[in-house]
Amino acid sequence: MTGGAEARIPEPLATPLLSVDDVHAGYGRVRVLHGVSAAVEAGQLVGLIGPNGAGKSTILKAITGFARVSAGRIRYDGQDVTGVRADRLVPLGIAYVPQGRLVFAQMTVHENLEMGAFTVRDAGARQEAFSRVYDLFPRLADRRTQLAGTMSGGEQQMVAIGRGLMVRPRLMLLDEPSLGLAPRFVALVFETLQSLKAQGLAMLVVEQNAAQTLAIADRAYLLELGRNRLEGTGADLLANPETRRLYLGD
Amino acid sequence: MGTDLATAAQVVVSGLLLGGLYALLAGGLTLVFGVMRVINLAHGELLMLGAYVACLLFAATGLNPIVALLVSIPVLFVVGAVTQRFVVNRVVNAPLLTSLLLTYGLSLVVTGTAQAVWTNDYRSVPFITGGFALGEVSISRPRLLAFAVSLVLTGAAHVFLTRTRWGKAMRATAQNADVALACGIDIDRARMLAFGIASALAGAAGTLVSFLYSVYPEMGRAFMLKAFAVIVLGGLGSFPGALIGAMILGVVEAGAAYLSTTQIAEAVIYIMLLAMLLVRPHGLLGTAER
Numbered sequence: 001m002t003g004g005a006e007a008r009i010p011e012p013l014a015t016p017l018l019s020v021d022d023v024h025a026g027y028g029r030v031r032v033l034h035g036v037s038a039a040v041e042a043g044q045l046v047g048l049i050g051p052n053g054a055g056k057s058t059i060l061k062a063i064t065g066f067a068r069v070s071a072g073r074i075r076y077d078g079q080d081v082t083g084v085r086a087d088r089l090v091p092l093g094i095a096y097v098p099q100g101r102l103v104f105a106q107m108t109v110h111e112n113l114e115m116g117a118f119t120v121r122d123a124g125a126r127q128e129a130f131s132r133v134y135d136l137f138p139r140l141a142d143r144r145t146q147l148a149g150t151m152s153g154g155e156q157q158m159v160a161i162g163r164g165l166m167v168r169p170r171l172m173l174l175d176e177p178s179l180g181l182a183p184r185f186v187a188l189v190f191e192t193l194q195s196l197k198a199q200g201l202a203m204l205v206v207e208q209n210a211a212q213t214l215a216i217a218d219r220a221y222l223l224e225l226g227r228n229r230l231e232g233t234g235a236d237l238l239a240n241p242e243t244r245r246l247y248l249g250d
Numbered sequence: 251m252g253t254d255l256a257t258a259a260q261v262v263v264s265g266l267l268l269g270g271l272y273a274l275l276a277g278g279l280t281l282v283f284g285v286m287r288v289i290n291l292a293h294g295e296l297l298m299l300g301a302y303v304a305c306l307l308f309a310a311t312g313l314n315p316i317v318a319l320l321v322s323i324p325v326l327f328v329v330g331a332v333t334q335r336f337v338v339n340r341v342v343n344a345p346l347l348t349s350l351l352l353t354y355g356l357s358l359v360v361t362g363t364a365q366a367v368w369t370n371d372y373r374s375v376p377f378i379t380g381g382f383a384l385g386e387v388s389i390s391r392p393r394l395l396a397f398a399v400s401l402v403l404t405g406a407a408h409v410f411l412t413r414t415r416w417g418k419a420m421r422a423t424a425q426n427a428d429v430a431l432a433c434g435i436d437i438d439r440a441r442m443l444a445f446g447i448a449s450a451l452a453g454a455a456g457t458l459v460s461f462l463y464s465v466y467p468e469m470g471r472a473f474m475l476k477a478f479a480v481i482v483l484g485g486l487g488s489f490p491g492a493l494i495g496a497m498i499l500g501v502v503e504a505g506a507a508y509l510s511t512t513q514i515a516e517a518v519i520y521i522m523l524l525a526m527l528l529v530r531p532h533g534l535l536g537t538a539e540r
Binding site: 065066090 | 425428
């Protein structure tokens with residue numbers, strides 16, 4: 001399943017870009033993850049699927065420091081980033097798009113994207129990032145002066161994804177990007193993920209829309225109650241009778 | 251009829267002049283609330299410190315209080331930033347009551363220390379006096395000066411918040427701290443900066459107040475209540491709302507003081523506040539909490 005894209009970065013030990021090893025994590029005293037492992041290689045789209053309460057979103061929150069990791073290790077690009085707060089991960093090339101189409105509601109579309117580029121100090125690179133995102137979502141270009149809070153759910157999700165892309169990340173963590181969107185926007189989200197993958201961006205995507213995610217994922221993990229249940233290529237899991245029985249409603 | 255109109259104009263002008271000062275004070279209070287959901291009950295004490303900076307400098311060197319702003323603004327910025335970093339930041343995510351208690355405690359400590367160091371004596375800074383007539387309306391020179399400086403500083407703060415990188419980062423932190431983190435914004439730094447700026451604005455207001463009113467350790471209390479009324483009127487966390495709320499409060503206060511006594515004027519303010527909370531609890535320009 002590995003494409004030729006990784007060839008540009010020589011990785012002698014073939015260590016993945018991101019690895020989550022036996023992570024236990026939760027909020028306050030509530031444990032949600034009881035030893036979960038996952039890995040994302042450079043340029044791969046990895047899906048995290050599973051029923052509600054499986055801890056899918058908590059994995060992303062554990063990586064970004066929003067959930068407390070009590071045991072286990074998270075490594076990114078050769079360094080230990082366990083417990084490192086989200087704002088310090090951004091300069092390393094990790095973008096996080098939280099669940100719920102979160103935007104700065106009282107700011108314009110353009111200002112939202114500008115905030116996404118907060119850590120990009122070079123004016124040329126910022127300009128380049130704006131045109132890249134506006135090319136990807138022409139709809140946002142038309143509405144750059146509109147307050148993000150007044151947009152539709154699908155448009156807000158574009159703002160949220162676009163904001164994450166402003167730093168030219170190497171890895172993007174997406175939490176339920178298609179949740180609650182109108183069907184045409186769901187299709188747009190999956191098209192966008194595919195085109196980003198084609199551009200070599202690695203992604204870890206939490207989704208309740210399992211079938212569509214598995215269809216485009218290089219690898220996927222099925223979680224249940226805070227533990228790994230199944231893993232494999234997207235196609236493997238899609239074909240797996242257990243996934244279908246447990247989760248796809250066959 | 252002519253005199254009635256002149257009286258009304260006089261009330262409005264006096265009220266607006268007062269409102270400018272309230273806007274400067276309340277802008278910081280609303281900024282801190284917006285960025286960290288903390289109502290800083292020690293905000294009035296920061297004004298008091300700003301007034302003492304002007305007083306002490308004047309007593310020592312005869313320094314013009316407008317020039318004293320160049321001292322009070324940076325000094326209060328540092329006081330605010332340090333207080334936020336080491337004290338207030340500990341309660342940012344705590345329930346509102348915790349931060350209210352903490353900042354109330356801070357206000358008592360600062361007032362008490364000021365009483366011990368500077369005594370309870372009333373001080374004043376003799377600066378420009380008098381006024382001039384504009385038609386039938388008389389305008390006090392010191393109040394006009396305080397108003398003009400207040401507007402310049404409030405405007406500068408507004409430009410900072412809407413145009414600069416860290417200003418926008420502070421607004422982003424106010425709107426959604428988690429997403430701000432995901433953008434790579436160090437929200438602790440944004441909060442420290444916000445508290446520093448808020449303190450600097452309060453300190454500047456204090457320096458301006460020093461040549462309008464008496465300066466004494468407990469002077470902050472009445473101003474704090476007015477700043478609080480302003481941000482409830484204008485909408486908690488809204489900077490333009492604070493400006494509008496401050497002007498309304500100033501005019502209502504001047505009008506009520508003309509029609510009755512100062513004490514009743516104060517009562518009118520709180521009745522207005524109560525009515526606002528009942529009718530539109532998120533203020534004129536504030537956004538309703540989810």
